Amino acid sequence: MTARDLIPIAVLAILAALLPLVVTASPVLNFLVFMLIVALGAQGWNILGGFGGQFSFGHAAFFGTGAYVTAILQLRWGINAWAGLVLATAAGAAVGWAIGFLSFRSGLRGSYFALVTLAFAEVFRILANAAPITGGAAGLLIKLDVRPANLQFDDRAVFYWLVLAFVAAVLLLTRWIQRSRFGAQLVAVRENEDAAKALGVDSLKLKLRAIALSGAVTALSGCLYAQYFLYIDANIAYGSWISVELLLAPIIGGVGTVFGPVVGALTLHGLGELAKQFAGRIPGIDLIVFGGVLVLAVAFARGGILGLLERLLGRGRGMVARGGKEVSHAGR
Amino acid sequence: MYSPQIILEAALNGLMTGAVYALIALGLTLIYGVLHIINFAHGALLTCAMFAVWIAWAWLGMDPYLAILPLVPLMFALGYGLQRFVVGPASHGDDGNILLVTLGLSIVLENVLLALFQSDTRTLDTDYSFQVVALGPLLLSYPRLIGLGGAVVVTGLLWLVLNRTDTGKAIRAVAKEKLGANLVGIDVPHIYAVTFGLGCACLAVAAGLLMPTFYVNPRIGGAFVLVAFTVVVLGGMGSIPGALLGGLFIGVVESLCGLFLGDSLGQIGIFLIFIAVLLVRPTGLFGAKA
Numbered sequence: 001m002t003a004r005d006l007i008p009i010a011v012l013a014i015l016a017a018l019l020p021l022v023v024t025a026s027p028v029l030n031f032l033v034f035m036l037i038v039a040l041g042a043q044g045w046n047i048l049g050g051f052g053g054q055f056s057f058g059h060a061a062f063f064g065t066g067a068y069v070t071a072i073l074q075l076r077w078g079i080n081a082w083a084g085l086v087l088a089t090a091a092g093a094a095v096g097w098a099i100g101f102l103s104f105r106s107g108l109r110g111s112y113f114a115l116v117t118l119a120f121a122e123v124f125r126i127l128a129n130a131a132p133i134t135g136g137a138a139g140l141l142i143k144l145d146v147r148p149a150n151l152q153f154d155d156r157a158v159f160y161w162l163v164l165a166f167v168a169a170v171l172l173l174t175r176w177i178q179r180s181r182f183g184a185q186l187v188a189v190r191e192n193e194d195a196a197k198a199l200g201v202d203s204l205k206l207k208l209r210a211i212a213l214s215g216a217v218t219a220l221s222g223c224l225y226a227q228y229f230l231y232i233d234a235n236i237a238y239g240s241w242i243s244v245e246l247l248l249a250p251i252i253g254g255v256g257t258v259f260g261p262v263v264g265a266l267t268l269h270g271l272g273e274l275a276k277q278f279a280g281r282i283p284g285i286d287l288i289v290f291g292g293v294l295v296l297a298v299a300f301a302r303g304g305i306l307g308l309l310e311r312l313l314g315r316g317r318g319m320v321a322r323g324g325k326e327v328s329h330a331g332r
Numbered sequence: 333m334y335s336p337q338i339i340l341e342a343a344l345n346g347l348m349t350g351a352v353y354a355l356i357a358l359g360l361t362l363i364y365g366v367l368h369i370i371n372f373a374h375g376a377l378l379t380c381a382m383f384a385v386w387i388a389w390a391w392l393g394m395d396p397y398l399a400i401l402p403l404v405p406l407m408f409a410l411g412y413g414l415q416r417f418v419v420g421p422a423s424h425g426d427d428g429n430i431l432l433v434t435l436g437l438s439i440v441l442e443n444v445l446l447a448l449f450q451s452d453t454r455t456l457d458t459d460y461s462f463q464v465v466a467l468g469p470l471l472l473s474y475p476r477l478i479g480l481g482g483a484v485v486v487t488g489l490l491w492l493v494l495n496r497t498d499t500g501k502a503i504r505a506v507a508k509e510k511l512g513a514n515l516v517g518i519d520v521p522h523i524y525a526v527t528f529g530l531g532c533a534c535l536a537v538a539a540g541l542l543m544p545t546f547y548v549n550p551r552i553g554g555a556f557v558l559v560a561f562t563v564v565v566l567g568g569m570g571s572i573p574g575a576l577l578g579g580l581f582i583g584v585v586e587s588l589c590g591l592f593l594g595d596s597l598g599q600i601g602i603f604l605i606f607i608a609v610l611l612v613r614p615t616g617l618f619g620a621k622a
Contacts, residue, residue, distance in 0.1 A: 055428055057435075106611040110427050111370045115561055116610045122558060123603045130597050240554065244439065251432060283450060284443030284550075291439030298432045299422035 005175045009258075013168040020157035029156040035269045036163040037225050041242070042249035042261035043170045044217030049247065050256035051183055052210040053190025054109070058117030059246040061099065061124050062092045062215040064237035066222030071140040071232055072133060081151035085223050092219020093212040100211035104204055109193070118243070125238035139233025142226060151227045163224055167262065170217055174258045186210055187256070218246065248290055252297050254306030263305050268293065334591065341470055342591045343584050348476035350583015351483035355538040356556055357563035357575040358487060359531030365570025366507040366527040369427070372434035373414075375557025376441035377532055381407055381539035382548040383445060389456040389543070396456065397478070400540035404533045411532030416525040438553070445550040453549040461544050475544040482541045486534060487576045493530070494572070503527055507570070559586075559599075562606040 020029060041063055049055050069088040073079040079087075103116045128134040146154045153159050177183040188196035189203045197203050226232050236242075245268075250256075253264025271293065272286030279285040301308045356378060363371045381403060388399040418437065423429035463474035494500040505513040506523045514520050563582050567574025582602055590598030 055431065057431075102607075102611055108610060111431055112610060114431060115370070115565070116607060118558070119562075119603045119606045119610070123600060123607070126597065126600045126603070130594075244435070282447045284446035287443040288440050288447065291436040291441075291443065294436030294439070295418070295422055295433050298429050298436070302424075302429075 005179065006172070009168060009171045009175065013164065013171075016164055017161060020160055024157075026156055029160055031269070031273065033156065033160050033163055033228055035265050036160070036167055037221050037228065038245050038249060038269070039262045039265035040163065040167050040170060040224070041218045041221035041246045042253075042265055043167070043174060044214045044219075044221065045246040046250040046255065046257075046261045047174065047177065047217065048207075048210045048214035050250050050260065051177060051186040051190065052207055053186075054207060054211070055114050055247070056117040056214075056243075057114040057247065058119070058121030058243050059214075059218050060238045060240060060243040061117065061121040062096060062218035063222035063225070063242045063246065064121075064124055064128065064232075064234075065095045065215075066092050066219030067226040067232045067237040068128060068134055068140070068222075069219070070223040070226045071142050074142060075140060076133065080149070081227060082149070085151065085220070085227075088223040089216045089220045092222070093216035095219070096215020097208055097212040099215075100208045104207045104211075118240075121238055121240070121243055125234050128238055129234035134234065137233065139231060139236070142230040144230060152230075159228055163228075166220060166224070171258060171262070173217075178258060182206070182209070190256075244290075248294055250304070252293055252304055254304035257304070257306050260304055260306055267305060337469060339588070339591070342587045344470065344472060345476070346584035346587025347580055348473070348480045348583070349587065350580040351480040352538055352542055352579075353556070353559050353563050353583055354576045354579025355483045355486060355534055355541070357560040357567070357579050358490060358572065359534035359538075360560050361564045361567065361570055361572065361575040362490070362534070363528055363531040364564060365572075366503055367415075367430075367524055369419075369423075369430040369434070370561075371528075371531065372431060372557070373438040373441060374434075374531070374535070374560060375553030375555075376438035376445075377407070377411070377553070378535045378539060378556055379445060379548065379550060379553035380410070380441060381532075381535045382543060382546075382552065383449065384536075385539045385543045386454055386456055386548050390454075396458065396540050396543040400537055403536040403540065407532040407536035408529040410529075412525045412529035414532075415528035416521065419528070420521060420524060442550055442553065449550060451549060451551070453547045455547045456543055458544050473545065475541075479541040479545075482537060483576070483579070486537050487572065490530070490534070491572060499523075499526060558606075559602055562602050562609075565606060566609050 019032065023029065023032075041059065044062065045056060045059050066088040069091045070081065070084040073084040073087060074081055099117065099120050103113055108116055129137050134140065144152070146152045148158075153162075177186070185196065185201045185206050188199070188201055189206060193203055222237065226237075245265075248268060249264035250261040251264065252268055253262065253266075254260030268290055271289050275285045275289045297304060303310065356374070360371060360374050363369065363374075384403055384406070385396050385399045388394040388403070389396055414437065419430060419433050422433045458475075460474050464471040465474050465477055466472075492500075494504060502513065502518045502523050503526065505516075505518060506520055506527075510520055513523070559582060563575060563578040566582065567576075567578030582605070585601045585605065586598055589601035593600070
């Protein structure tokens with residue numbers, strides 16, 4: 001990594017960090033924190049889906065694991081929330097590795113991988129909805145005890161900075177992946193797995209590392225969600241809404257790019273808020289916009305917003321990698 | 333312990349629920365078999381059809397079974413149009429794209445319904461909603477028995493269309509060899525759209541058969557679509573008899589799991605089967621090729 005890699009990330013992070021000094025209204029800060037949490041989770045999706053080309057439709061499995069591990073550790077065993085954050089991230093990696101081990105070893109790709117991840121997330125949701133340790137359908141309420149040591153802050157801006165720091169760290173991580181041998185091999189697997197294998201890439205090991213990393217980052221976002229909103233239940237933590245959000249953001253922003261997930265999350269939620277402002281109290285209006293934008297993006301802008309910008313700026317050297325191009329049938 | 337009679341009754345009930353699952357899966361598997369795409373919007377389209385049945389009953393006073401008749405051509409047209417003008421052009425023939433486009437469609441459809449009808453759950457009641465038929469010591473729900481019959485009839489009809497008509501022949505040709513079909517003068521985009529339309533028409537029947545005993549809200553399709561995926565994967569992607577048998581089997585599994593594990597865990601059996609089949613034998617029990 002060079003200064004050229006670091007500077008744009010640093011500049012953006014500093015600019016974003018100044019935002020709470022200008023805007024202090026709590027609904028706006030709430031919106032920003034939520035958006036950053038989604039962006040963070042989406043960055044996790046992007047490592048596996050964007051670089052590795054393995055489209056997961058069930059990243060809720062990791063988000064929910066992060067959220068539940070943090071909450072359960074605090075409530076049942078009184079373990080500190082910061083330690084919970086580390087353990088939740090590790091749990092996300094472990095769940096990612098386990099799901100990956102089962103599905104990649106069976107050779108599931110493309111649509112089949114999407115379906116199996118979706119099913120795993122549903123299994124987790126049903127279990128969390130029924131098991132006593134997760135509080136069943138009533139969910140879990142994390143005790144309000146506003147102390148920095150508990151990962152609870154009485155100023156929303158502090159939480160915003162915390163999430164922003166994680167987002168920036170993952171931006172750096174993603175940039176590193178992009179520049180590393182690991183990233184190059186992942187892209188090779190995405191573009192043509194058989195060819196990559198023929199060149200000596202151990203695709204199973206590679207995909208396992210990608211899904212574990214992806215699961216860890218997304219679990220971290222789930223943990224932060226739980227700590228910010230202090231309440232989770234099975235339909236929030238393991239619900240399909242979050243799987244969809246985490247996949248929409250990178251695809252809209254620019255799949256397989258460093259900034260794509262953040263740009264996508266910002267755009268989607270910005271548009272969603274605008275739609276809500278204009279349309280008033282129509283339920284689901286923001287989601288109608290999300291779905292419409294997704295169809296339009298796939299139809300007209302496969303590289304997402306960043307891809308469009310690049311084309312407009314005339315730097316069409318294919319720097320924005322195109323993801324998901326894979327003729328995929330499982331069971332070979 | 334449960335008495336054999338309760339278990340038998342649960343199994344039969346499951347069989348009847350499974351028939352409707354089979355109908356939903358039939359459309360999905362047909363679309364997969366020919367277009368080789370996974371239609372994520374299938375659940376949302378089912379919700380549309382269920383709302384249409386409810387509207388026909390609530391606003392026009394139409395019997396839900398009777399509503400199937402006008403709804404079948406309507407849903408066919410909707411499916412035809414969606415594939416021809418949205419899914420086909422937007423996805424540029426790429427597998428991952430189709431998944432995303434249909435996902436986008438399902439989000440839009442679901443939330444348009446939410447905007448129109450709010451999230452309230454709606455039911456309709458008919459004279460026969462709670463009628464039962466006695467079969468020896470067993471009591472079977474009359475509308476669900478009709479559902480079972482309907483599913484078998486529709487499967488038969490679909491099989492006839494595919495095997496005894498020119499359009500059916502063209503559909504099978506496109507499914508086997510797209511390029512070759514194109515070379516002998518088959519309009520492939522048209523056949524794709526017809527297939528998508530047929531898949532949606534199956535949903536119209538399923539909706540009509542479901543509504544007398546079930547309810548509808550904008551999110552209901554999601555509950556069915558995963559089950560339908562399971563059925564399709566279990567029966568073998570693209571296999572019509574597979575969809576029927578898979579649907580019946582899954583219905584029984586769900587019903588028995590519900591009996592032994594309680595309602596909240598009842599569906600877990602379905603997903604575990606789904607995962608197991610995907611991991612062990614992704615071609616399904618009846619699928620010939622990967």
